[in-house]
Amino acid sequence: MRPGTEQELAEAVRDARGPLCISGGGTRQGLGNPVTGELLSVAGLSGITLYDPGALTLVAQAGTPLAEVEAALAAEGQMLPFEPMDHRAVLGTSGTPTAGGMVACNVSGPRRIQAGACRDSLIGIRFVNGGGEVVRNGGRVMKNVTGYDLVKLLAGSHGTLGVLTEVAFKVLPRPETCLALRIDGLDDAGAVAAMTVALGSPCEANGLVHLSGPAETWMRLEGFADALKVRAGKLAALLSARCGVSAEIIEAEPARAAFEGFRDLAWAAGQPGDLWRVSVAPSAGPALAARLRAAGAGEIVFDWGGGLVWALAPEGTDLRPALAGPGHATLVRAGPETRRALGAFQPEAPAIAAISQALRARFDPRGILNPGRMG
Amino acid sequence: MEMPTPDASILARKPQIVARLEAVLPPGAVISDPMETRAYECDGLTAYRCQPLAAVLPASTEEVAAVLRICHEERVPVVPRGSGTSLAGGAMPTADSVILGVARLNAVLETSYDDRYIRVQTGRTNLSVTGAVEADGFFYAPDPSSQLACAIAGNIGMNSGGAHCLKYGVTTNNLLGVTMVMMDGEVVELGGAHLDAAGYDLLGVVCGSEGQLGVVTEATLRILPRPEGARPIMLGFDSNEVAGACVADIIRAGVLPVAIEFMDRPCIRACEAFVHAGYPDVEALLIVEVEGSEEEIASQLARIRTIAERHSPSELRESESAEQSALIWKGRKAAFGAMGQINDYMCLDGTIPVSALPMVLRRIEELSAQYGLEVANVFHAGDGNMHPLILFNANVPGELEKCEALGADILCLCVEAGGCLTGEHGVGVEKRDLMSVQFSPVDLSAQMDVKDVFDPGWLLNPAKVFPLAASEARRAS
Numbered sequence: 104m105r106p107g108t109e110q111e112l113a114e115a116v117r118d119a120r121g122p123l124c125i126s127g128g129g130t131r132q133g134l135g136n137p138v139t140g141e142l143l144s145v146a147g148l149s150g151i152t153l154y155d156p157g158a159l160t161l162v163a164q165a166g167t168p169l170a171e172v173e174a175a176l177a178a179e180g181q182m183l184p185f186e187p188m189d190h191r192a193v194l195g196t197s198g199t200p201t202a203g204g205m206v207a208c209n210v211s212g213p214r215r216i217q218a219g220a221c222r223d224s225l226i227g228i229r230f231v232n233g234g235g236e237v238v239r240n241g242g243r244v245m246k247n248v249t250g251y252d253l254v255k256l257l258a259g260s261h262g263t264l265g266v267l268t269e270v271a272f273k274v275l276p277r278p279e280t281c282l283a284l285r286i287d288g289l290d291d292a293g294a295v296a297a298m299t300v301a302l303g304s305p306c307e308a309n310g311l312v313h314l315s316g317p318a319e320t321w322m323r324l325e326g327f328a329d330a331l332k333v334r335a336g337k338l339a340a341l342l343s344a345r346c347g348v349s350a351e352i353i354e355a356e357p358a359r360a361a362f363e364g365f366r367d368l369a370w371a372a373g374q375p376g377d378l379w380r381v382s383v384a385p386s387a388g389p390a391l392a393a394r395l396r397a398a399g400a401g402e403i404v405f406d407w408g409g410g411l412v413w414a415l416a417p418e419g420t421d422l423r424p425a426l427a428g429p430g431h432a433t434l435v436r437a438g439p440e441t442r443r444a445l446g447a448f449q450p451e452a453p454a455i456a457a458i459s460q461a462l463r464a465r466f467d468p469r470g471i472l473n474p475g476r477m478g
Numbered sequence: 479m480e481m482p483t484p485d486a487s488i489l490a491r492k493p494q495i496v497a498r499l500e501a502v503l504p505p506g507a508v509i510s511d512p513m514e515t516r517a518y519e520c521d522g523l524t525a526y527r528c529q530p531l532a533a534v535l536p537a538s539t540e541e542v543a544a545v546l547r548i549c550h551e552e553r554v555p556v557v558p559r560g561s562g563t564s565l566a567g568g569a570m571p572t573a574d575s576v577i578l579g580v581a582r583l584n585a586v587l588e589t590s591y592d593d594r595y596i597r598v599q600t601g602r603t604n605l606s607v608t609g610a611v612e613a614d615g616f617f618y619a620p621d622p623s624s625q626l627a628c629a630i631a632g633n634i635g636m637n638s639g640g641a642h643c644l645k646y647g648v649t650t651n652n653l654l655g656v657t658m659v660m661m662d663g664e665v666v667e668l669g670g671a672h673l674d675a676a677g678y679d680l681l682g683v684v685c686g687s688e689g690q691l692g693v694v695t696e697a698t699l700r701i702l703p704r705p706e707g708a709r710p711i712m713l714g715f716d717s718n719e720v721a722g723a724c725v726a727d728i729i730r731a732g733v734l735p736v737a738i739e740f741m742d743r744p745c746i747r748a749c750e751a752f753v754h755a756g757y758p759d760v761e762a763l764l765i766v767e768v769e770g771s772e773e774e775i776a777s778q779l780a781r782i783r784t785i786a787e788r789h790s791p792s793e794l795r796e797s798e799s800a801e802q803s804a805l806i807w808k809g810r811k812a813a814f815g816a817m818g819q820i821n822d823y824m825c826l827d828g829t830i831p832v833s834a835l836p837m838v839l840r841r842i843e844e845l846s847a848q849y850g851l852e853v854a855n856v857f858h859a860g861d862g863n864m865h866p867l868i869l870f871n872a873n874v875p876g877e878l879e880k881c882e883a884l885g886a887d888i889l890c891l892c893v894e895a896g897g898c899l900t901g902e903h904g905v906g907v908e909k910r911d912l913m914s915v916q917f918s919p920v921d922l923s924a925q926m927d928v929k930d931v932f933d934p935g936w937l938l939n940p941a942k943v944f945p946l947a948a949s950e951a952r953r954a955s
Contacts, residue, residue, distance in 0.1 A: 157726030158832040158862065180732055209674065220674055222682060223651045238924045239917070244829040246648065246863040246901035248637045248686050249909075249916055250943065251925040255650065255682020259675065276732035299592050303615075305703045305771075330774040337771070384593040384671035410593075410673060431676035449676035454666045458931060459678050465927040477677055 107147040109164075109229065109237060109268040115143060116266060117235025122474045125262040127166055127204030130189070130196045134208055135261045135447045135476040137439040145203055148268055151175055153243065160243050162227065162271040165203025172202055182277040185221045186212030186310075192372035194436055203267040209259030212366040213310035213323070216302070216407040218275070222258035227271030230257055230264075233467025238265065245273040256462070262473040264466040278325035282335045283358035284350035286320040286342070289313070291389040294320040295409035297346045299385060302408045306338040312365045313405040315392065322350075323362055368413060370404060376415045377437040379422045383430035385409035394425035421445050448477055479526050479907055481941050482953075484573035488531065488554055495552055496532050499576070502544040507582075509533040518559065518577045522624075523567035523908055525878060530557065530571035537582040539657055539665060539695040546693065547663030549576055555940040556661070558689035560632025561603065563624040565825055566906030568636060568688050572940050580631045583695055586610050593671050595654055597698045600631035604638075607699060616701040619646035622902065623814070634694050637686030639902035644860035645736045646702070648902065650685040655698035658684060658691075661933045670698055683928060688904055689939040691932035708736065708769035710806045711779055713786050714760035714793030718742060721762035722835035724789045725859045728766065729832070733781050738860035739765040739810050742839070745817075745854040745867070746809070752816035755809030758793040764859065765810055813856045814867070821869040823854075824881050828892030829901035832862045838895050842866055842888055849884040851877075863901035864892065890915050905943045913945055922948050 106112040116123065122140030126132060148164040151172065155161075156179040163172055169187065176182050187210040189200060206228070211220040218224075227241035240253035257264055286297060294313035301308040301322050310323030324334050339350045353361070364370070371378055379400070383391055388409035395403060400414040400422060416422050419441050423432045431449035434442055451459060459478070463470070488495070496510045509515055510532040520527040531554070536542045549556050555575040562569050571577055583599035589611060590596075596611060596618070604625040607618040621640035622628055628638070634656065639648040646652065655669030668681040675681060684691050715721040725738055741749070741763045750757045757763060768778040779796055786794060797803040809816075817823045830838050839855065846853040846868075857864040866888055870881040889899045889909065893916050899909045913922060926944055929936065929952070936953045 155831055155833050156730050159729060160831065179730070209679070211674075215673070219647060219651050222679055223647060232924065236920045239921050240924070242896070242898050242916075244831055244862050244897045244901070246639050246643060246829045246858070246861045247898045248639075248648075248902055248904050249898040249900050250905065250913060250922070251928055252637065252650065252683055252686045253924060253928070255679045255685075256928070258682070259679055264678075276729070276734055279732065302594060303591055303703055305705050326774070327777060329777055330770070333771065333773050382672045382674055384590070384595075386590070386592045407673065429670045430672040431674075433676070451677050452667070454660075454664055455668070455677070455680065458666075458680060461931040462678060462928065465931060466924070 104141065105144040105147045109148060112145065112148065112266060112268060113231045113235045113237050116231050116233065119471050122471050125266050125473050127201030128168065128199035130191050130198045130200045131194065131204050131208050132196060133194045133436060136442055136478065138473050138476050140474070143266065145266060146201065152269060156181060159245065159274050160271065161274050162243055162269060163202045164269050165201060165267040167202045169200040169202055169205060176274055177277065180277050181274045183272060184214065184218035184224050184275045186214040186366055187221060188212045189367045193368040193378065202270050206258050206267055206270045207260065207262050213312060213362055213406055216311060217307065217309035222255050224272050225254050225258050225270060226273050228254050228257055228267055229269040231266045231268060233469055233472050237268070241271065243271050261476045263463055263477050264472070266472065279327045280331060280355045281323055281325045281358050282331050282355060283353040283361065284322045284335060284339055285353050286348050286350045288318050289320050289348065290318065291315055291392050291405070294318070295385060295388050295405065297342055297348055298322065298408040300342060300345045301338060304338065304341055306334050308338065310362050311408040313409070314370065315403045321361060321365070323358060365406065370402065371413065371415055374402070374415055376401060376417055377420065377441060378435045379414045379416060379432055380435045381412040381414065381426060381430060381432040383410055383412065383428070387428060387430070388412055391425065394427065395422055398422050398425040423449070446478065480946060481528065481572055482946060488574040491552065492531055495554055498548045499532065499534055499545060502548065503534060503536060503541055507535045507537070518571060521562040521564040521567060521569040523565055523570065523906065526567055526570055526907060528571050528573055530575050530577045531573065533577035533579055535579045535582050539659060542578065542659045542693055542695050543663040543665055545578060546659055546661055549937065550662045553935065553937065555937045557939050558631065558635065558693045560601065560629030560635065561627050563628045564632060564636065564904065564906055566900065566904045566908040568632070568904050568906035568942060570907050575940060578693060580629060580695065587696065590671065591616065594701055595671050595698050596701050597696060598630060600634065600694050600697050601629050604628050604630060604633055611701050612704070615704050617704050618699055618701055619652050620649045630697050631694055634685050634697060635687070635689040636902070636904035639863065641737045641739060641858060643858065644738065645734055650682060652700045653681065653685055653697060654700055656681060656684065656694045657696035659693045659695060661692070661935065661938050688906065688943050690929055690943060691938065705769040706771045707775055708767055709775045709779065709797050710765050710767040710803055711782055711797065712793065712795040712806050713764040713766065713791045714758045715762045715789065716760065716792055718762045718839045719836035720789050721764055724764065724786055725835070726832055727785045728782055729860065731781060731785055733768070733778050735766045735768050735860065737765070737767040738858070740855070740857050740859035741810065741813065742855040744852060745813055745856045748816040748820055748854060749809035749813050752819055753808050753812045755805050757809050760792050765806055810856070817854060817867050817869065822872040824868045824870065824885055826864065826866045826868070826885050826888055827900045827903040828889050828897055829863045830892050830895045830897035832859065834895040835859070838891060841891050845884060845887050849880060851881060851884055862897065886912060907942055910943060911945050913943070914948070919948065926952055
């Protein structure tokens with residue numbers, strides 16, 4: 104089914120006789136637990152509904168290609184703050200990422216550490232619940248505490264609480280340019296220590312990535328060209344004084360290309376094995392990486408200053424026991440069997456799992472929206 | 479203000495309920511003498527008052543859980559209360575409710591500069607969170623103007639904002655985790671020092687739920703390194719339209735100030751008379767603050783100056799010293815106090831799209847004339863969060879009601895302009911009955927479904943957020 108309007112989509116959900124497998128552009132279809140059901144495509148609901156650059160707001164129908172959103176923003180010198188990753192290369196999918204799909208998966212990138220996640224920039228939604236009713240929450244203004252914040256609840260709910268039909272964002276001015284500092288040869292602990300110094304300084308580094316082999320540590324700065332050079336110099340001096348490391352300054356173009364690769368996990372694209380994504384407190388990153396390696400992980404990359412640990416592992420390996428503390432481990436890429444066996448998402452404490460289950464039962468009483476996707 | 483009829487059986491059982499609460503709390507933590515519970519009869523929305531059944535002041539998560547277990551068993555409503563600064567009646571009691579104050583939960587539990595968070599008990603005041611980390615060069619970003627008094631618990635309940643949201647976001651963007659006690663006494667952990675949720679973003683829906691889903695006793699908050707410096711520029715204009723256009727141009731130019739504050743003539747005059755900040759007598763005044771290193775501040779202010787000059791400001795004053803900065807901010811920070819000097823006032827809190835600013839200000843002026851009540855405007859222009867202050871005389875019979883009617887009209891205007899009823903104060907009891915202006919029955923039903931899941935008995939913070947008629951069937955079942 105491919106409805107062309109919100110009303111048609113609501114009717115399609117209302118009249119559905121069985122499970123629906125909800126899809127935007129299909130590029131992130133491999134995320135979460137496998138779902139079987141009739142395909143319900145949101146791609147027909149396409150187009151930017153409202154863009155008010157002076158108010159830093161953009162509203163788009165859920166099926167709008169992300170590229171269209173980003174092009175409209177770029178034309179006004181603005182951007183989505185959270186730097187959403189493109190999953191196509193790493194998941195081996197094709198098609199067009201959509202605004203709604205990105206929200207449903209709460210997709211962010213390296214800038215998340217400073218600018219927040221997709222859910223932080225999301226200020227309004229419209230969705231169709233499991234009963235086929237259209238629900239609106241939030242709005243088009245960036246400060247809004249009117250009623251409960253279902254916007255956050257729906258972001259990252261992978262279509263299991265409702266089918267998004269429209270999404271509204273707070274956007275930001277696109278920085279004039281960027282620079283990066285690159286340090287080679289640091290071990291995981293040394294890299295996280297250096298990134299911690301940067302994040303604890305007023306230098307506003309907003310992309311902090313460490314590749315563990317061959318070891319490269321990258322720190323991105325964004326802003327006006329004149330100010331950036333000074334800031335980069337200050338950060339380099341600070342890293343030298345506090346960590347005894349010397350950083351090379353990388354110019355805008357290569358820095359931009361490098362971070363695009365980090366954002367989309369270019370290092371993992373085409374590599375065999377399962378892909379795990381583990382979120383922990385940054386200081387817990389290095390020890391976690393050691394445990395992940397002991398559990399069978401191969402290549403490991405840190406983002407978010409050390410708090411986001413990506414790991415490749417042989418197919419079917421359960422890396423979750425290596426977490427051994429607060430945080431969560433998500434199986435981002437694996438065959439359906441493995442995702443079914445290990446569960447794509449971190450199991451929740453019983454009280455939280457009961458709340459999640461009860462919310463699903465309320466929003467989708469018939470259990471037809473991507474059933475089983477999140478447990 | 480219509481409130482549900484108090485449950486007579488609860489009022490009759492007061493001695494037993496108080497005795498049960500006293501049995502699980504230390505001496506002095508249960509307040510039941512009507513002389514003493516009077517302190518809890520209202521919050522910052524002083525127009526409405528009601529004595530609670532009792533008030534309790536637990537000092538630990540375990541004590542909160544014990545209180546809630548008893549109230550759950552006794553079917554007694556519970557009103558969580560931070561510091562009682564809500565301007566929306568978010569902590570207003572009902573006669574059959576127990577006030578659960580978190581004032582004694584005020585410890586800093588843990589600080590990590592490496593992971594940039596602080597874990598506190600939620601009775602701690604907003605400003606004292608920054609106070610705990612500022613010597614080490616860090617701060618907690620959300621800064622509601624009541625920050626000296628307001629508690630983190632209330633900030634989380636209302637998803638509080640402040641003057642610096644344009645750059646740093648509001649509470650929900652700076653909240654990493656909570657320890658929360660459910661109405662039945664079960665303690666749950668949401669989030670923590672790591673980022674994002676494993677499953678549904680329950681933390682996101684708890685923040686801003688006005689204490690209706692659980693009682694948050696501990697919070698993990700993001701702290702940030704303090705910028706090297708900050709400096710404001712003051713811009714005066716002959717019309718609100720031009721000032722509004724200047725705000726939009728600054729934002730479109732790619733400069734992201736940490737704050738853009740807007741004051742109109744009635745507000746400027748009142749502030750000037752009150753604190754003598756040296757404000758010019760203009761139609762509209764903007765205070766734009768930027769931060770960063772000295773070079774970055776200079777370069778950003780130069781850009782703003784260029785943009786502003788295109789709009790022919792009647793006044794353009796860039797701060798050149800800490801003293802001048804303080805003076806520029808002095809009037810703005812005294813705005814509410816200045817209004818209080820003149821009159822009683824009601825502070826509204828709608829948000830509008832920034833682009834609708836000139837139209838909304840013009841319509842407010844018309845409404846003000848129509849009702850015969852003066853309205854002064856002071857607000858966070860960068861994010862569209864307006865604070866029209868309606869001046870009235872509470873001693874004149876009927877004037878409060880007239881003021882409320884004007885307030886409702888202004889908030890409906892905000893919704894009509896594409897905005898919302900409340901940007902940072904919350905719905906509470908104050909805007910409860912206006913919710914159906916902004917939301918359809920289906921929209922409200924989806925929110926109330928969440929309430930049903932977390933608090934099936936509807937015992938937590940009764941009679942707030944949802945129109946009583948809309949929630950009646952759920953409360954009864």
